[in-house]
Amino acid sequence: MLERLAERVPVLRGRVAAYLAAPEGTPSAHGFVAHVAREIVEVPGVWPAGDVRQVLDFFESEWGVDERVDALIELSSVEVLVDHKADVRELLGPKLGVEFERQTLGYVIGRAEDLFLGRLLGALLFLRAAWDRDHEFYEEHKAEGFFRPPSPGTFMIEIAVDAVHRYRAGGVEEAEQLRALFAFMESEVGDPATERLVDEFVEMLPEPGRGDDDVLDMLGPRLRSLRDEQVRREDESASEAEARFLYRMADEVPYLRDRLREHFGRFRRPLGHVFVGEIVFEVFELYAAGEVERVRPLLDFLEREFGYDDEVDNVIAVSFVEMLPDPGETGFGIEAVLGPKLRGEVASQRAWGEERMRELAAVRKVPPADGIASR
Incomplete structure (x- = not known):
């Protein structure tokens, strides 16, 4: 996106090129866009109106094409304008105008919620x-x-x-x-x-x-x-897929049948995330104690189930794979006995986490606003 921004907004070309070529860290579009948006609203008059319009017109043209770009514009541009109560509504196109109004309403509600909290803490x-x-x-x-x-x-x-x-x-x-x-x-x-x-x-x-x-x-x-x-x-709205998933687990994982029977009696509707969340650390403890064969039926069951239903996949990915222990924690190494599909999910989650860390590091390295002079 930064390359397209430089192409559409000539005044930013040099800064984008320098930012992308920075030797330290991974360039972050979020960080750069937020930096530009803050500069526009925090230093009134430094940005000529024509340049501001070019930037906002670019965001308008990008909105609605890609969800990731929308999230970037929403968080790093429109949210900055709303937070600073920027007087730019008349410069926004129809798509960004709707988002600006939505976030402005959110600001009003946020203020009401702050007052609610004040009443709560004052009364109790x-x-x-x-x-x-x-x-x-x-x-x-x-x-x-x-x-x-x-x-x-x-x-x-x-x-x-x-x-x-x-x-x-x-x-x-x-x-x-x-x-x-x-x-x-x-x-x-x-x-x-x-x-x-x-x-x-x-x-x-x-x-x-x-x-x-x-x-x-x-x-x-x-x-x-x-x-x-x-x-x-x-x-x-109860998930039939989650319920069937737990019923199949009761059939195929003998050591969990009593626990599942208790779960079915405790809740009016079976809850996949709740049940898997209850047993996941016990599974790690059993593995750490050397009882691999006891937990293997569950691991094999999760491997077979993964990849066929989005709701079931979410239960397995969030309530089991995401909970896998780190080095030094009980049960570390259990992924070695997981099947290929679950190991693939482990790799995907780790790759996402590493990318997120690079994003955070890059945002922290965004230089302070240096005004129009640097352009």
């Missing part, structure tokens, strides 16, 4: 420590490039799970905290700007009919209605 002081811990963790690890800053959405998911867990392990104080949290969430139901947060919170609560569903009796009527509606939609 016992949650502040958890929010502070999330921020401390992010600050400690952000240089690694894999973590996003804590957000209202991720925090709501976290506290839904944590509050129920503490209620079960605790006493009167934890029960009162859970009731207070449910009461606050009940009062927030119905605001379109923050309904996503409420939905994600409620979605993490137990399902009706499970042994731990007694906490649902503590919900107000609107939250309970929302949880029931979520379950109804989940039942309608």
Whole structure:
């Protein structure tokens, strides 16, 4: 894409050529485009209007042709313009204009969600420590490039799970905290700007009919209605392919039959990711203990299943292959006894990870904005 950008926007040709020829790191189109977009909005007047229009016209012409290019333009260009509240709406073509409006609406909703979080932490002081811990963790690890800053959405998911867990392990104080949290969430139901947060919170609560569903009796009527509606939609969209995959596993992997029978009894619908996620580390431990023959039926089964159904492939790739141990971890080396299809998936995932690391390294090496003078 950078080559096409240089061809269409003459004023950037020298900079693109120099960037692509840089001796250190792998050139990153994301990094370069974000750098140019920030330069346009952070140094008003430095870029002539004609040059700005050339850049935006180029992005308009590229939009909608390739999903990867769309993602690049969305994250590295339009998002920068929205974040800086850039007054460029009239310069955007129809396709980028729609994306700009979509992200602007997202900014408004994001502001409403921040206010929601402020109300939550103001009303329930016992949650502040958890929010502070999330921020401390992010600050400690952000240089690694894999973590996003804590957000209202991720925090709501976290506290839904944590509050129920503490209620079960605790006493009167934890029960009162859970009731207070449910009461606050009940009062927030119905605001379109923050309904996503409420939905994600409620979605993490137990399902009706499970042994731990007694906490649902503590919900107000609107939250309970929302949880029931979520379950109804989940039942309608349950994956038949995943269910059949688990039933075949019960037939072909004898040592897991009792576990699968328990899973079928615990959930109204079989959940491939949940079950494989429950057993994957046990498989690694058995391999590390030398019980290869015990786990071989499962490994052979996964090899046979892989490559025929997208939903089943996703379960195997995400909940098994992606979890394979690194050097020094329990079960490292198990890939040596995997079949060729699963080893191919391992190689694909590693190649993607290496490419991602190169992208992150290249983004960090993007030079600071040097203005129009360098052109």
